Amino acid sequence: MKVGLFIPCYVDQFYPKVAVATLELLEKLDCEVVFPLNQTCCGQPMANSGFASLSEGCDKNFVANFGEVDYIVSPSGSCVLHVKEHLHDQDEIKASHIRRHIYELTEFIVDVLKVENITASFPYKVGMHISCHGQRGLHLSSMSELSAPAFSKPAYLLNRVKGLQLSEPKRVDECCGFGGTFCVFEEAVSVKMGKDRITEHALNEVEYITGVDVSCLMHLEGILKRQGSKVKTIHIAEILNSH
Amino acid sequence: MNPKNFNRLFFEPIQGATLSHSEAAEIFNKDEARTDWHDETLWFVREKRDKAVRQISEWEQLRTLGSDIKDHTLSNLDNYLTEFEKNAQANGIKIHWAIDAEEHNEIILRIIREQKVHQVVKSKSMLTEECHLNDFLSQRGVEVVDTDLGERIVQFRNEPPSHIVLPAIHLKKQDVSETFHEHLGTEKGNNDPQYLTEAARQHLREKFIKSQLAITGVNFAIASTGGFVVCTNEGNADMGAHAAKIHIACMGIEKIIPKAEHLGVFLRLLARSATGQPITTYSSHFHQPRAGQQMHIIIVDNGRTKQLGRPDFRSSLKCIRCAACFNTCPVYRRSGGHSYHTAVAGPIGSILNPNLDMKANADLPFASTLCGSCSNVCPVKIDIHVQLYKWRQELVSEGYTATGKKVAMKGMAFVLSHPSIYRIAGKMGRWMMRAFPFIMNNKSINPWYKQRDMPEAPKQSFRDWYKKNKQ
DSSP, X not given: OEEEEOOOHHHHHHOHHHHHHHHHHHHHTTOEEEOOTTOOOXXXXXXXXXXXXXXXXXXXXXXXXXXXXXXXXXXXXXXXXXXXXXXXXXXXXXXXXXXXXXXXXXXXXXXXXXXXXXXXXXXXXXEEOOOHXXXXXXXXXXXXXXXXXXXXXXXXXXXXXXTOEEEOOSSTTOOOXXXXXXXHHTHHHHHHHHHHHHHHHHHTTXXXXXXXXXXXXXXXXXXXXXXXXXOEXXXXXXXXXXX | OOHHHHHHHHSOOOOTTOOOHHHHXXXXXXXXXXXXXXXXXXXXXXXXXXXXXHTSTTHHHHHHHHHHHHHHHXXXXXXXXXXXXHHHHHTTOEEEEESSHHHHHHHHHXXXXXXXXXXXXXXXXXXXXXXXXXXXXXXXXOEEEEOSHHXXXXXXXXXXXXXXXXXXXXXXXXXXXXHHHHHXXXXXXXXXXXXXXHHHHHHHHHHHHHOSEEEEOOXXXXXXXXXXXXXXXXXXXXXXXXXXXXXXXXXXXXXXXXXXXXXXXXXXXXXXXXXXXXXXXXXEEEOXXXXXXXXXXXXXXXXXXXXXXXXXXXXXXXXXXXXXXXXXXXXXXXXXXXXXXXXXXXXXXXXHHHHHOTTTTTTGGGSOOOOOHHXXXXXXXXXXXXXXXXXXXXXXXXXXXXXXXXXXXXXXXXXXXXXXXXXXXXXXXXXXXXXXXXXXXXXXXXHHHHHSOOOOOOSSOHHHHHHHHHO
């Protein structure tokens, strides 16, 4: 099974440690991982701003990089959802293959690899931040609005990590306020939403806030640092890859 | 650069002196304790809704059924509307058709003048808010008294409603006390809700008795019977309609449902979604005028057929105005209804209003993180967040976007389409951030930095690491 590692642009530039953890984790789980070197971005920043018409170049580049692998896996629910819903290209056969075979990391581990045991150890109090696009878009976990049985793929994995104490905030799946360009164009509301998430996690006395999307964590990290908080953010790949 | 200029360069342009959503929301957030109170008050309603919907095991099927009935109705709207008209006329109701807000208002004014009416009461109708009926009539010397308690409060204050179900939800009891002291002469500083409600009750009772004409909205109009249903928790629609000799009910064309048996689906969906009640306190059925009474129905288009003709947005007309999307929206709860500068605020308003005026409402589809919670609570399964995304595309392609944003997006698209340029830009950007942190750490040009630190810029990208360690 050949897995193409898709590392979103801002993760490549600002959070290489998350990408390294994702790569190492997939290799530990016996995947043959390739990192296509000419990848850039899924095009979501333009599309969510109303400029989907400008994302053609990104789409073309994405297909050129990932058209040949069996699966595409990424440590970002949001970017994966964007590709799944919006990737189109002149080579529609390849684009369609990508849309049907792109996975967020935890859903790939649970649904495709069907992993039941995680060897990681992380003896800390960890708060789960549920990222909206992974949850409501990719259905990584049940949604508080719906009358349906509860489940969570990320929590399924975290609960198998040695020593980890997982907690969830009172409003289990409220948005953190990142929202792509929303975080700067609606700065006041964006920050207030992030602060409110942090307040709820702090009530659980967490040492870390984790999630499946680096973007949400980057936003929360920015606020935590400004507040001088001791609480840290950590991507779920880093926890699952820890020893 | 002056932050204001920065905003104007990159934010969605908006007509005239109205503040854009983000500008108004920034002001709203200056009083953080009040923002918390507003957020928690509405979250309480969302939680009540959650409890109510979990009490019936078939909730999700009920949503599907409601959605299907509405889809069917919208696809056969012309037939159902004419069937409704025929049956209502046979019941002795006078039917009027209004192409837009102006015609709607003119019809009401004509009836008022023909019947020489001076006292008008009105129960809650978002359509009349959309048409700015109160302003229209007051400019022509007709006083309209809103009889919904929340609406009466905001009417005294000369404010629009901030929420379609809870019009005065942005106000605290102290605010209501001050307003009533000024307008009804209640004791200064008496914030007791029961005392204040009693004062409103006495005040409104007199208005009901004296009124000659009552205006109501319509929640559901039933094609097969020609009757209609108005839902209120205060009974004020009934008080008005039963006391006055003329009843005018105003409805948008999308309020039609085919049969009376469908009411069971929608009444169950509406009350649970709106307030977490199993049923609205008063679901009043009107079928024909009583002896000596006149009953009119005004059926209004006002842009709805245009929306019906937009394949991406037509399903927004399924809305039954429950406001569940308001209560669940983390942005609405933290920006308040007035930030949306439209009669219908919240997520649903953000997909309805661009249809009415793209230029004036170009900012609204961007007042969302696209988290998708609105679509999940919607009792008729409108894919609100998907339509927010699609409105963004539509607004940009129609040219309703800020110049700075357009230039930035074009630049970004160019860089990200060229892997080698992307790599150089990334390397330079990270180097700049390390070497000259003050450039990005500047609150007036970087909105991120106002209340958040920047991420650290590592020396090597993942790609650099990969090439060094894995190849």
